[in-house]
Amino acid sequence: MAEASTTIDLTRLSLSHGEGRRVELPVRLEPLELGGQSYAVVPPEVEALLDVSRHSSGYAFRLRFPLRIEGPCMRCLADAELQTEVDAREVSQEGTEDEELRSPYVADDELDLGRWAHDAAVLAIPTQFLCRPDCAGLCPVCGESLNDADPAEHEHSSSPDPRWAKLSQLKLDE
Ligand SMILES: [Zn+2]
Numbered sequence: 001m002a003e004a005s006t007t008i009d010l011t012r013l014s015l016s017h018g019e020g021r022r023v024e025l026p027v028r029l030e031p032l033e034l035g036g037q038s039y040a041v042v043p044p045e046v047e048a049l050l051d052v053s054r055h056s057s058g059y060a061f062r063l064r065f066p067l068r069i070e071g072p073c074m075r076c077l078a079d080a081e082l083q084t085e086v087d088a089r090e091v092s093q094e095g096t097e098d099e100e101l102r103s104p105y106v107a108d109d110e111l112d113l114g115r116w117a118h119d120a121a122v123l124a125i126p127t128q129f130l131c132r133p134d135c136a137g138l139c140p141v142c143g144e145s146l147n148d149a150d151p152a153e154h155e156h157s158s159s160p161d162p163r164w165a166k167l168s169q170l171k172l173d174e
């Protein structure tokens with residue numbers, strides 16, 4: 001099966017200068033790869049809202065869609081989820097040498113909406129993807145999640161590494 005890609009033929013919108021059009025359409029998103037982890041988009045098909053407006057020298061775009069992603073918490077590896085709204089903008093000026101004014105998603109009057117939506121979704125993932133803002137992470141000694149443990153009860157009285165035991169012995173001798 002061919003890779004589903006969503007492109008918009010801008011000429012078919014037949015917009016005159018100064019005109020705009022709002023398009024609603026489904027966009028399918030692949031799982032998002034970030035820092036070696038895969039984050040599933042749930043559901044993978046999002047209902048996107050695309051605003052296109054034509055100016056004398058090109059196009060301006062605004063893309064919005066609700067995004068829900070699921071993946072492992074970066075601290076404790078438990079299942080985590082995030083719900084957010086993606087809101088991205090692009091401009092595409094025709095015949096300009098200015099990189100800032102040329103959209104990487106527009107070529108030959110076609111907008112590569114699928115690729116733009118994917119990139120915008122990646123940017124919407126926070127750098128700290130956590131199961132909860134105050135996730136306590138994993139115990140550095142036993143690797144157990146400290147979120148489920150009562151900190152008062154979760155203690156390692158004797159260190160399992162004999163080298164550390166020796167170190168504390170030295171301290172006692174002083
Ligand atoms: Zn966590």
Ligand SMILES: [Zn+2]
Pocket residue numbers: 139140141142143144154156
């Ligand atoms: Zn522990």
